Amino acid sequence: MRMKPGHFIRSIGAVAILVASIPAASAEVATVRLARQFGISYLPLTLMQELNMLEKRAKEQGLDVKTEWLRFTGGSGMNEALLAGNLDFASGGVGPFLTIWGKTTTNLKVKGVAALNAMPLxxxxxxxxxxxxxxxxxxxxxxxxxxxxxxxxxxxxxxxxxxxxxxxxxxxxxxxxxxxxxxxxxxxxxxxxxxxxxxxxxxxxxxxxxxxxxxxxxxxxxxxGGPHTFNLVWASSKFVTANPKVTAAFIAALEDSLKLIRDEPAKAIEIWIKAENVKLNPAEAAEILKSPQNEWTTRPKRMLSYLDFMNRVGLVSAKASSEAELFFPSDAVTGPGDGAATR
The missing domain is CATH 3.40.190.10 (Periplasmic binding protein-like II)
Known part of the structure; x- marks a missing residue:
């Protein structure tokens, strides 16, 4: 039975509960392979890497994991790496995600883990x-x-x-x-x-x-016609099912990262500029970070508008009636808000 669109709220805390409850068939991965692209829109992942947030959260799950961060210039390269089994968590724009989602509905079943932001392009x-x-x-x-x-x-x-x-x-x-x-x-x-x-x-x-x-x-x-999701993170169902604790740790780390962006924007910008060697002064970066149009949220927005168009022009054949079908399911839908990390 399909979840009604109005009942679906993306909650990274809820997904963490879900994946943590999935029994692991074998030992979880010791090295987590993640990827990101260029730009301030990947700030949550940059912070996660620079502050070892995933490793810290994994320890709380009883895991001692290492992370391997890769860099791509586009989502298509990430999709190729994911399909080849060389990447665990991919990140990028809605277009590449919907492309691989549509192609894997009967096999790998790639789905969204969480959105990262809503930004104009x-x-x-x-x-x-x-x-x-x-x-x-x-x-x-x-x-x-x-x-x-x-x-x-x-x-x-x-x-x-x-x-x-x-x-x-x-x-x-x-x-x-x-x-x-x-x-x-x-x-x-x-x-x-x-x-x-x-x-x-x-x-x-x-x-x-x-x-x-x-x-x-x-x-x-x-x-x-309004704000839309720009970037999100996705993974294969095979990986999420086999690595529930790692996935829960990733989600918790993402929540930590988004909280840092909200609570300490100056610190987040300082880390990003140093890590990326960006030729942008802190004031300019802060202006972008705090722009009312740029929202740091895990809530998907207008993704179905992209999917409907891609369906009509033949870019993706698989269809969805709600954004819930694009993401790993949540069993804790509670109300109109979607958690502290989505403000």
Missing amino acids: WLVSVNPNAKSLKDLGPGDKIALPTAKTSIQAITLQMAAAKMFGEKEASKFDSLTVSMGHPDAQVAMLGGKSEITGHFGSPPFQEQEMKDPRAHKIVDSFDVL
């Missing part, structure tokens, strides 16, 4: 003649994490469909170039490459907008 251009999507032409090249499947690529398709009709959803796909955010920023602002636009994420988009040549063409919140 901007398509920034330095082409003075490109003031809107209507102005983009063959001379424009748009850098984004992964062509066709990243959340930026899907959002661009949704924006094209909204403006030109759904049959034209892929109108700008030929203009896109797969590139990590740091390289994309340098390529666009350097003026020595073919890149004229970057569909990025915080803090890259905010930094780019400080350049007098830069202007925003697309805002994902406008395309989706």
Whole structure:
């Protein structure tokens, strides 16, 4: 029986209770392999790594684990690693997650563990003649994490469909170039490459907008009609079932990380800048961190809007009637709030 959408509240504490109650068939993993990408949106995972939060929480579960952190420039690479059995917890945008969720509903059953945030994504251009999507032409090249499947690529398709009709959803796909955010920023602002636009994420988009040549063409919140999940963490059902204590430790560590962001933002920023060697002063980082549009929450938002679109254009065949079907289930649905870590 499907859970009614209104009854579903993502609670990382509730999921921790659930996974901790699953009996382990054998010893749990001694090394946990996790991955993240670039940008301040992965701050919760950066803090988790730098402060050994997962290791500390695992000890409370009676486990002595090590962590191996990998870095990817896009979600598709993470999915390949996950499918190959070389990664335990993947993280990225909604597009890559829905892609692997849809492909594994009858085998690995990859599902979401928790959302990380809700943030707007901007398509920034330095082409003075490109003031809107209507102005983009063959001379424009748009850098984004992964062509066709990243959340930026899907959002661009949704924006094209909204403006030109759904049959034209892929109108700008030929203009896109797969590139990590740091390289994309340098390529666009350097003026020595073919890149004229970057569909990025915080803090890259905010930094780019400080350049007098830069202007925003697309805002994902406008395309989706409001705030939406940007990043989340996912894993295979096989891993979660076989490693209930490790999964519970990860969820607890994520809660610790989000609490630190809320309670001690200055400390969180200091750790992030040092760990990532970011050329961003603390005041600028704090402005991004505390922006009303940037929400640090495990509650999924408007993910079904992405899935419905991907269903219609043939990118994902599997369907869902509620966001509950996209995540590992919770047996502790209690009310309208979803826990301290989602404020």
